[in-house]
Amino acid sequence: MTIGSQKKLIGNPRPLTDHSLPFVSINMAMTADGKIATANRTVSTFGSPRDHRHLLLLRSKFDAVMAGARTVDLSPVNLGPGSSTYRSLRLKSGLAEYNLRIIVSGSGTINPEAEIFRHRFSPVVVLTTGRASRTKLKHLRSVASEIKICGAKEIDFAWALRWLRKKWGVTRLLCEGGGELNGALFAAGLVNELNLTICGKIIGGRTSPTIADGKGANSLAKAAPLTLKTLKRIGCEMFLVWDVSSSPA
Numbered sequence: 001m002t003i004g005s006q007k008k009l010i011g012n013p014r015p016l017t018d019h020s021l022p023f024v025s026i027n028m029a030m031t032a033d034g035k036i037a038t039a040n041r042t043v044s045t046f047g048s049p050r051d052h053r054h055l056l057l058l059r060s061k062f063d064a065v066m067a068g069a070r071t072v073d074l075s076p077v078n079l080g081p082g083s084s085t086y087r088s089l090r091l092k093s094g095l096a097e098y099n100l101r102i103i104v105s106g107s108g109t110i111n112p113e114a115e116i117f118r119h120r121f122s123p124v125v126v127l128t129t130g131r132a133s134r135t136k137l138k139h140l141r142s143v144a145s146e147i148k149i150c151g152a153k154e155i156d157f158a159w160a161l162r163w164l165r166k167k168w169g170v171t172r173l174l175c176e177g178g179g180e181l182n183g184a185l186f187a188a189g190l191v192n193e194l195n196l197t198i199c200g201k202i203i204g205g206r207t208s209p210t211i212a213d214g215k216g217a218n219s220l221a222k223a224a225p226l227t228l229k230t231l232k233r234i235g236c237e238m239f240l241v242w243d244v245s246s247s248p249a
């Protein structure tokens, strides 16, 4: 299979009939001023215990959970299903007890000593590019289950997602950020759904990350169109689910 060039336009959702791709949902918590972490990336957990349960409940509905290199190595995340309560839910819906875990690291900078590699309950797949050096690949091979080169310089996400579906049986993929990875998925038109928790905090900071960073759209016509599906207020938080659709919101 050849790796094609990645689409650069935001708001170019794939045809709903493309069954070779997994269904992709993004789950993020953001502050009232639209930030997902402090500018120095040290603080990114500001949601309530309710929001954490929401994250685990969502994970229980997906074959795989994916995150970018900085999300994985700047905080002690394992991207796993959590306690037996959530693992039972997975089994009841016919999913594997433990979800597959995927890290995106285009130049292979993910720290091989990151917390995620200390938990061996399910395979960890790293999606990378030809930019990753031999040394970095060697270190990653010693900790990850599979390293997949998905492009020479840039990850071809459509190709990578098709490969994940074919090789690892991923039909439902949950992406948990960060902003750079989400931005690339939106730009490639590969996102079907956005789960967003708005939390009662202001972090501020011009360079604090948001739910979709990277290059972004340069006109409204290229913005990803969202349709609000559900909205629930619990305490000081709002839980929203948006469909990413081709029709204007």
Ligand SMILES: NC(=O)c1ccc[n+]([C@@H]2O[C@H](COP(=O)([O-])OP(=O)(O)OC[C@H]3O[C@@H](n4cnc5c(N)ncnc54)[C@H](OP(=O)(O)O)[C@@H]3O)[C@@H](O)[C@H]2O)c1
Residues within 6 Å of the ligand: 027, 028, 029, 030, 035, 036, 037, 038, 041, 042, 043, 044, 045, 067, 068, 069, 070, 071, 072, 074, 075, 104, 105, 106, 107, 108, 109, 110, 154, 155, 176, 177, 178, 179, 180, 181, 182, 184, 209, 213
């Ligand atoms: N509030 C929330 O819900 C939430 C959720 C997730 C994360 N966060 C926070 O957000 C911050 C991280 O976000 P971030 O945007 O800085 O980083 P990120 O997206 O997690 O990771 C960035 C790294 O991932 C790889 N990557 C991402 N997109 C790529 C692409 N299109 N092609 C190739 N590689 C790609 C690159 O790794 P290489 O350098 O190896 O190329 C890049 O340096 C952290 O503080 C994290 O804790 C908050």
